[in-house]
Amino acid sequence: MGPDGMWSIGQLAERAGVSVKTVRFYSDRGLLPESARSGGGHRRYGPDALDRLRLIRSLRTLDLPVPDVGRVLHGEDDLADVVAGQLKEVGSRLTALRWREAALQLLTDCTAEERAERLRLVGALSTPPGTAALARFWRCWLPARLPAKVTRAVVDRAVPVPPDAPTPAQVLALARLQDFVTDPCFVAGPRAGADHGQPDVHAPGKGHRPALLYAALPEAYDLAAARIRAGRAPHPGEALDCFVAAHAASLSRRDTADFRRVLRRMLAAEPRIDRYWQLAAEVTRPPSGPPEPTPGAADNWLRAALGSP
Incomplete structure (x- = not known):
């Protein structure tokens, strides 16, 4: 963390255990807003960005599409409803796999x-x-x-x-x-x-x-x-x-x-x-x-x- 209490994109990526490319991807899509820009135009992130990035990764681990993640983060969709919908979709996939297995x-x-x-x-x-x-x-x-x-x-x-x-x-x-x-x-x-x-x-x-x-x-x-x-x-x-x-x-x-x-x-x-x-x-x-x-x-x-x- 720099003297201004903010992280560079590389520092945030290192603390979150992801690549700089991943941080840039989520930032470009508005899921991870930057707090400021350095004098050289580089992105700077506050401490709350780490928690937000971890939440994004958790949602993506559940195979939630990026647009759905955005709606959850922006309060447009309730997390419980999104998770329930994802659970239903996983159930449909499992059913399809069981039918395919039985057919084989x-x-x-x-x-x-x-x-x-x-x-x-x-x-x-x-x-x-x-x-x-x-x-x-x-x-x-x-x-x-x-x-x-x-x-x-x-x-x-x-x-x-x-x-x-x-x-x-x-x-x-x-x-x-x-x-x-x-x-x-x-x-x-x-x-x-x-x-x-x-x-x-x-x-x-x-x-x-x-x-x-x-x-x-x-x-x-x-x-x-x-x-x-x-x-x-x-x-x-x-x-x-x-x-x-x-x-x-x-x-x-x-x-x-x-x-x-x-x-x-x-x-x-x-x-x-x-x-x-x-x-x-x-x-x-x-x-x-x-x-x-x-x-x-x-x-x-x-x-x-x-x-x-």
Whole structure:
């Protein structure tokens, strides 16, 4: 420190353990203001510059971009918020790395014949993977003109959330699921084609109100899922009554024995996407134990209950 109580750029750099080039870099960007200039035009820094330089280095050690560091130093952004945002970004990077690691493991633990097909499937996934294609599939699959709130609720339940730390099997399942929903036969809307024979239970029209059906089905699925977890075989009861009531209300009918027979035939004629639900269950399968019942599994249980004595 000179007689004026200030440091030269070299003295500050030495005390902070950085290069003169680093001090000049932060000074030029307004992060480390100089206190004065010498008679020869050299930068001079007060004692507080050392603490500020150490703070800058700490923030940069957290991989905070220089503009973000500047906003923190100038009081434009709260440090806690910036750190939280950086933590979220690091988490996203870690998730991407875990997915990449599991994908590489998937491509390692297979035969040469399997590897080419797996590479094709996995190559279509982003890292970390998104679920936009799955959401689009459901918006095509659902009946037209459902209220936005009902559509969102169905999509939220139907689209599996990819795990942060997947197994190779989960990577393969999600890759196959994305491949399934991007099949050309689904792109234009799987319910739109005449070959699917769209059932009345899903067709909007006089006396048919699919919005009521899709708003009420989650309760029936939750009741059925509880019985699936308990290992109960399909059987009549509260879950089935709720399921039938949802269909009856949407068709402006009463729950009678005759209606149940008609409903059974209508449901049997519906297009099926069991493959979707099998893959979705695998994507969210826990590390141990059976997979969590999907809406598809609950629907199958309820259909079977509808046909039971």
